[in-house]
Amino acid sequence: MKGKETKELPIQKKFNDALYWATSTLSKDKEYHITRTLDAVLRKLIHYSNTNEKITYSNSIIAEHTFMGEETIKKAIPELRKKNYVSIANTRxxxxxxxxxxxxINIKWDKIESILGEVPKSKTENKEVQDDITAEIILTSDLPEVVKTVEPSAIPIEPIVKSIDVDDEVTVIRESEFKENKQVIPRVVITDEKLKWAKSKYKDPSLTKDSFESFDDKDLSLVFYGVDGIMKIDDANYENKHLIKLYHQGGSYCKLSNLNKKNTSIRVNYNDLMHLLKQRNLEFGDFNEYLxxxxxxxxxxxxxxNDDNFKPVI
Structure with missing residues (x-):
């Protein structure tokens, strides 16, 4: 007796065109653009889905089948999920x-089909696409307040308050962003420090980084930062869900580090900082990269x- 056949979608017969376009240099400014490595991993997942609608292979098995390193697969699959090519369900x-x-893992065929709709049908259309990009750059350069083309995945910025150059990139800041808290919360990266903290917190010395690899972003954030968005590493070290770290071992000053960027830290007066958060009705868990x-x-x-009611927020 034959097994139940899964009805094939039209896009499953012509996904190659969509992926060729997604890896093309002409689509490099699109949010769906992927590298050759991501393309190879995605094609292997699609190959799996031809026989199994749901893909349950481990990273090590996929690595063997693609002749890539396991670390490469471990990084590639979350990136494909971030770009909406696949969905991931975790059973704990x-x-x-x-x-x-x-x-x-499930392939998101509707995403691939939407990309197929953007594939130019001739060289003439390719030229038109390039002309459109050039025209957009020219028009953008005429706008006095626009300092850099913002990638689709970035957070939309409204009225500009101030801009600064950081590592040759222009960062736009607006003060109202602090309270609105629109910044995308970074995905938790399991460092050795976090792993040590988790082993102590959950009293499980057998935990490894792989123990968390299939947790979704929300679960990871709750595991390490809790509902308040703060991880207390020890009495002097705090880290929040926005990857802002505070070190204060007594005294007037504390050290703030922005873990979203390497070697970025500032020294500020601790009480002044706590007062600023209080004035903005923020907890340390709300302290984001904009602030x-x-x-x-x-x-x-x-x-x-004379602020007698002052009390540090952490």
């Missing part, structure tokens, strides 16, 4: 105090000496 199993996860950059280029207002 609790057994005698230990947590194991089972990952299921960090604002503080980096502006002096923090001094805490009034």
């Amino acid at each position: 199993i609790f057994d005698e105090g230990k947590v194991t996860t089972r990952r299921t 960090y950059q604002y503080i980096a280029i502006n002096e923090i207002p001094k805490k009034p000496k």
Whole structure:
């Protein structure tokens, strides 16, 4: 008796054109643009889906089938999910105090089909696409307040308050962003420090970085930062879900580090910082990269000496 056949979608017969376009240099400014490595991994996942609608292979198996390193696969699949090519469902199993996860990957054919609709049908259309890009650059250069073309994945910026150059990139800051908190929360990266913290917090010395690899972003954030968005590493070190770290071992000053960028830290007055957060009705868990950059280029207002109700937020 034959197994149940899955009805093939039209896009499954012609996805090659969509992926060729997605890896083309002409699509490099599109949010769906992927590298050759991501393309190879995605094609292998599509190959799996021809026989199994749900893909449950581990990173090590996929690495063997693609002749790539396991670390490459480990990084590629979350990137494909971020670009909406695949969806991932995680089943967590609790057994005698230990947590194991089972990952299921599904191809998002509607995403690939939408890309197919953008594929130029001739060289003439390719030229038109390039002309459109050139025209857009020319028009953009005429706008006085636009300092850089913002990638689709970036957060939309409205009225400009101030801009600074950081590592040859232009960062636009607007003060209202602090309260609106529109910044995308970065994905949790499991460092050795976080792994050590998790082993102590959850009293499970057998935990490894792989124990968390299939957790989705929301679950990872809850595991490490909790509902308040703050991870207390020790009495002097705090890190929040926006990857802003605070080190204060007593005294007037503390150190703030922006873990979104390498070797980026500032030294500020601790009480002035706490007063600023209080004035903006923020907790440290709300402290995002925009506020960090604002503080980096502006002096923090001094805490009034007569503020008897002052209390640090952490």
